Amino acid sequence: MVHFIGAGPGAPDLITLRGARLLAEADVIIYAGSLVNPTLLEGRKADCAVYDSASMTLEEVLAVMEQAERAGKTTVRLHTGDPSLYGAIREQMDQLDKMGVSYDVTPGVSSFSGAAAALNAEYTLPNVSQSVIITRMAGRTPVPEGEALAKMASHGCTMVLFLSTGLLEDVEKELMKGGYAPDTPAAIVYKATWPDQQVYRCTVSTLARTARENHVTKTALITVGGFLGSEYERSKLYDPAFTHGCRKGTEG
Ligand code: SAH
Numbered sequence: 001m002v003h004f005i006g007a008g009p010g011a012p013d014l015i016t017l018r019g020a021r022l023l024a025e026a027d028v029i030i031y032a033g034s035l036v037n038p039t040l041l042e043g044r045k046a047d048c049a050v051y052d053s054a055s056m057t058l059e060e061v062l063a064v065m066e067q068a069e070r071a072g073k074t075t076v077r078l079h080t081g082d083p084s085l086y087g088a089i090r091e092q093m094d095q096l097d098k099m100g101v102s103y104d105v106t107p108g109v110s111s112f113s114g115a116a117a118a119l120n121a122e123y124t125l126p127n128v129s130q131s132v133i134i135t136r137m138a139g140r141t142p143v144p145e146g147e148a149l150a151k152m153a154s155h156g157c158t159m160v161l162f163l164s165t166g167l168l169e170d171v172e173k174e175l176m177k178g179g180y181a182p183d184t185p186a187a188i189v190y191k192a193t194w195p196d197q198q199v200y201r202c203t204v205s206t207l208a209r210t211a212r213e214n215h216v217t218k219t220a221l222i223t224v225g226g227f228l229g230s231e232y233e234r235s236k237l238y239d240p241a242f243t244h245g246c247r248k249g250t251e252g
Pocket of ligand 1: 080161164190192218219220
C-alpha cells in the first residue's frame with residue numbers, strides 16, 4: 001500500500017493527524033526534499049528507509065514503491081502542501097494502477113492557505129473578490145493557451161501564483177496587460193509557515209523589484225488583488241439585519 005500524504009506548507013505541526021500517523025507507521029518514506037520540512041521525518045520507525053525524491057525520476061520513485069510492495073511494506077509518498085496542486089501525483093497513481101498497487105491520498109494544508117495565514121488575509125472578501133485563481137506563469141513548463149496569465153488576470157479577482165518567482169518581470173507585464181492597475185496591492189510570501197517566513201507587501205508593478213531587493217528567487221507565492229487592500233463590505237452571514245437558516249434577522 002502506498003499513502004500519498006500532504007506534508008503541509010512547512011511548519012511540521014501543520015500536517016494532518018492522519019498524515020502524521022501514517023508517517024509514523026511507514027516502512028518506506030519517499031519525500032520531496034526540496035520543499036518538505038525534514039523535521040517531519042524525525043518520528044519515523046527506526047528501520048524506516050528514507051528516499052529524497054528531489055534527485056529521482058518518476059521511474060526511480062515507482063521502482064522503490066514496487067520493491068516495497070513486493071516485500072509487503074507500507075510506503076508513504078510525502079508531498080509538499082496539498083498533493084493535488086502541482087504535486088505530480090496523477091502520473092504516479094496511473095502507474096500504480098497498472099502495477100496493481102493500491103494507494104490512497106491524505107490531503108494537506110496547501111501553501112496558498114499558509115500564505116493567507118501569513119498575511120492575516122481573507123482571499124474572498126464581500127464586494128472585492130469571491131473567487132481565487134490558482135495558477136502559474138508559463139515557463140519551462142507550458143500553460144495551456146486559454147490559461148495565459150493575462151487572460152486569467154482579466155477577471156481582476158484574487159490570484160495566487162505558484163512556481164513563478166523567477167519570472168516576475170513577465171508576471172508584472174501579463175497581470176497589467178490583463179487589466180490589474182499598476183497600483184493593485186500584491187504580496188510575496190516567502191516560505192509561508194517556516195521559521196524564516198517573510199512577507200513582502202508591494203503592488204503589481206513593483207513585484208519584480210521587491211523580489212530582487214529582498215533576494216527572493218524561489219519558495220514563494222505571489223498573491224494579487226483587492227483582498228490585500230482596506231476596502232470591503234461586511235458579511236451578510238453575521239449582519240444583525242440578515243435572516244438565514246440558522247438565525248432570524250432584525251429586518252424582513
Ligand atoms: N503542492 C504544493 C505546491 C507545490 S509546487 C502546495 O500545495 O503548496 C511548489 C511551489 O509551491 C513553490 O515553487 C512555491 O511557489 C510554492 N510553495 C510551496 N511551499 C511554499 C511555502 N511554504 N511558502 C511559499 N510558497 C510555497
